[in-house]
Every structure is written in C-alpha cells, then in structure tokens.
Amino acid sequence: DTGVSQNPRHKITKRGQNVTFRCDPISEHNRLYWYRQTLGQGPEFLTYFQNEAQLEKSRLLSDRFSAERPKGSFSTLEIQRTEQGDSAMYLCASSPLASDTQYFGPGTRLTVL
C-alpha cells in the first residue's frame, strides 16, 4: 500500500492555459474525491466518484473544470482556460466501500500567473 499519489506535485501555468492533474488512489479503493485548498483555508469538496461514476459535484466545479475516472482506477482533473483564482492546492482522497475514512494524497499545487 503506497498511499494516494498525485502528479504533478507542482504546476505553474499562464492564465488561459489548460492543465490536467492525475490522482492514483490506494489500490482497490472504490471511492475517489477531489478537494481544493487555498492558503489559510480548509479543503473544499469538489466532486467524488464511486468506481467510474461521478456521483456528486460541488457548485465550485464550474464549467471550466472536468473530472474523469474512466476505468474506476486513476482519476484526472482538468481545468480549462485557467484563471488566477484557480491557484490552489488540489487534493485527492480515496476510501474503500466499507469505510467512510478518506485517505488524502500530497496534493498538486497550482500557480496561475
């Protein structure tokens, strides 16, 4: 069990560019979650998957954001036409079906210039 991994760990991009982040959950964890954390704030829920189905999306997830989990394993979060307000830490978590405990990855820190 190597824990939740996220790539890249850091991403610097220019406003207007598209970015994609990847999350690899703990093996055999059916549920996968995305959160966003800005400086001095707690994480904010964005969306979650059970296997490949996206079951809930926050209103924070604007039209520029899209998340996928095509085979029920890894997930990607894409942000199109990035804005400076998108600068944040993007956290991924996973949990098994039989538990409510969410295990977090190290996050991807996005800076939009």
Next chain:
Amino acid sequence: QKEVEQDPGPLSVPEGAIVSLNCTYSNSAFQYFMWYRQYSRKGPELLMYTYSSGNKEDGRFTAQVDKSSKYISLFIRDSQPSDSATYLCAMSGTGDSGGSNYKLTFGKGTLLTVNP
C-alpha cells in the same frame, strides 16, 4: 456564517502541555466528525473519527462531540514538538443509504506549535 467555524490560531504551547482545539458548526445534519492533521505542504492525515455525540480516545488524543451545542473538540495530552501542524476539523452528513454522504466540510484549521 460559514457552516464550520474554527479558530485559526496560531496556538503556541510548551512541550508537555495539554492542547484543546475546537470547532463549532451550524448544520444540524452533520453526523460524522473527524479531526485531520496537516503538516506543511502535505495532505491531511486522519487522526480521529467519531459518529454522533460522545467521546473517543486514542493514545494521547481525545475527541469529543456535543451535538446539542454543535461543538466538537480535540484534546492532545503531553504535547510533543512533532505535534506541530495544522489541525483541521471536518464533518459530513448522512447520505441516501444511511451512511456518510462522503462530502467533507472542513474548518479553516488551527496552526499549532509545540515548543521544546
């Protein structure tokens, strides 16, 4: 008013002190309560998990939930320099199937420093 309120601190204590961290919340639907620890530039790590009201103890850590007051606490006994981190409270409501709805709502976090 935010759903979950947490004093951001910072809180600085000497080694060996008892630390008390608190959160209040406004949403009476919250049933599942958690405390996470987050070191700088790392993801949150689950410390304690409780369902509904009551106390739970795990080593030096004790979590308390008072649903009537919408107030939760985390106590750290014999605090150590390695406890220096940001402590986040988190909570969730009940989903359609009766368990957690998995959407965690976090407080802002309290930055704790334990001085040797």
